Amino acid sequence: MTLIQKILRTLITAICLFLVVPASAVDKDGNFVLVIDPGHGGKDPGAVNGKNQEKTINLNVALKMGKLIEDNCKNVKVIYTRKTDVFVELYKRADIANKAGADMFISVHTNSAKNKSANGAETYLLGVEENRASANLNVALEENKAILFENDYETHYEGYDPNSPESMIIFEFMQSEYQKESLKMATFNQNQMVKSAKRPDRGVHQAGYLVLWKSAMPSILIELGFISNDAECKYLVSQKGVDEMGQSLYKAFCEYLDYHNKQLDKAVPTSQAIGNEDTDKSESLPVYKVQFMSLKNPLKSNDKRLKAYSNVSYFKESGVCKYTCGDTTDYDAILKTKAEVQKKYKDAFVIAFYKGKKISVKEAREIEAKNK
Ligand SMILES: [Zn+2]
Known part of the structure; x- marks a missing residue:
């Protein structure tokens, strides 16, 4: 050659x-x-x-x-x-x-x-x-x-x-x-x-x-x-x-x-990213997600677990990366997602965000009721 x-x-x-x-x-x-x-x-x-x-x-x-x-x-x-x-x-x-x-x-x-x-x-x-x-x-x-x-x-x-x-x-x-x-x-x-x-x-x-x-x-x-x-x-x-x-x-x-x-720590938490797509919705209504996994470090971008469910993302809390899936203002819809995720991650649970902050699901339900 x-x-x-x-x-x-x-x-x-x-x-x-x-x-x-x-x-x-x-x-x-x-x-x-x-x-x-x-x-x-x-x-x-x-x-x-x-x-x-x-x-x-x-x-x-x-x-x-x-x-x-x-x-x-x-x-x-x-x-x-x-x-x-x-x-x-x-x-x-x-x-x-x-x-x-x-x-x-x-x-x-x-x-x-x-x-x-x-x-x-x-x-x-x-x-x-x-x-x-x-x-x-x-x-x-x-x-x-x-x-x-x-x-x-x-x-x-x-x-x-x-x-x-x-x-x-x-x-x-x-x-x-x-x-x-x-x-x-x-x-x-x-x-x-x-x-x-x-x-x-x-x-x-x-x-x-x-x-x-x-x-x-x-x-x-x-x-x-x-x-x-x-x-x-x-x-x-x-x-x-x-x-x-x-x-x-x-x-x-x-x-x-x-x-x-x-x-x-500088990585943008999901909670701050919420609302980018639909600002009005997230301003007035809480967003529900299913938390299914906690890790010390974020997953690499090619990790299969990131593609297992829709809207997988994470937020950092107390130095731990908490992975969530689903992203909806509809509480009934998130319960269905949770049931689905629990087939693999049986401890998965629903969490809520409001105006970029994590709040309890109870608080979120109350805000929802007021907005109806
Ligand atoms: Zn050498």
């Missing part, structure tokens, strides 16, 4: 893959799901310096971070792509995150360079950065070479050639809907590595990482430091280094979680 044909085929594949969204992208208990991905493992040591191997540094720091989150963050479920020294294909790492309906994917790596004096920490999100392209390209190319340890990488990364910088073009279209959140997480992470672990600052950048490519959620890749720099390597393999790096990653995640929860 000519280069043009190759690029076209790659682009089409990339776009198709991009459109594949996980079927059930939510934790049933409403937890924030974090996937931690310690880079390399097993037969793939990653970068090395003497007897020191990248895979070990990545795993130690990732486990430290995960332990702190599990011990201190309520409503966060931590999933690892590996917890031991085993080999996991890059595409499987994204698979694990997609299947878990993860809210964040964090890949932990350690850098390496020919120039032994290069040092410092950096954080990446997926994409192509114009001004710094070649430096990022080399880091990403190195990390992506992990697929050379896979038996049949051609079938899983169609169009991507780990030895060809040209194939990096597939990532140009990957600056996705998750970019804003990925950048937030990357920035928190970079600041903490500099502030809390006192690492030299190499900044936040974008590059084409295969491991982030197919993850359908905000995602970052961390380069903790340079294993090729003797002083930095010594730090990263020490207990002090592991503790400090793990702690800085943990602190950054807490900041992101805080940001994430605040974004949720």
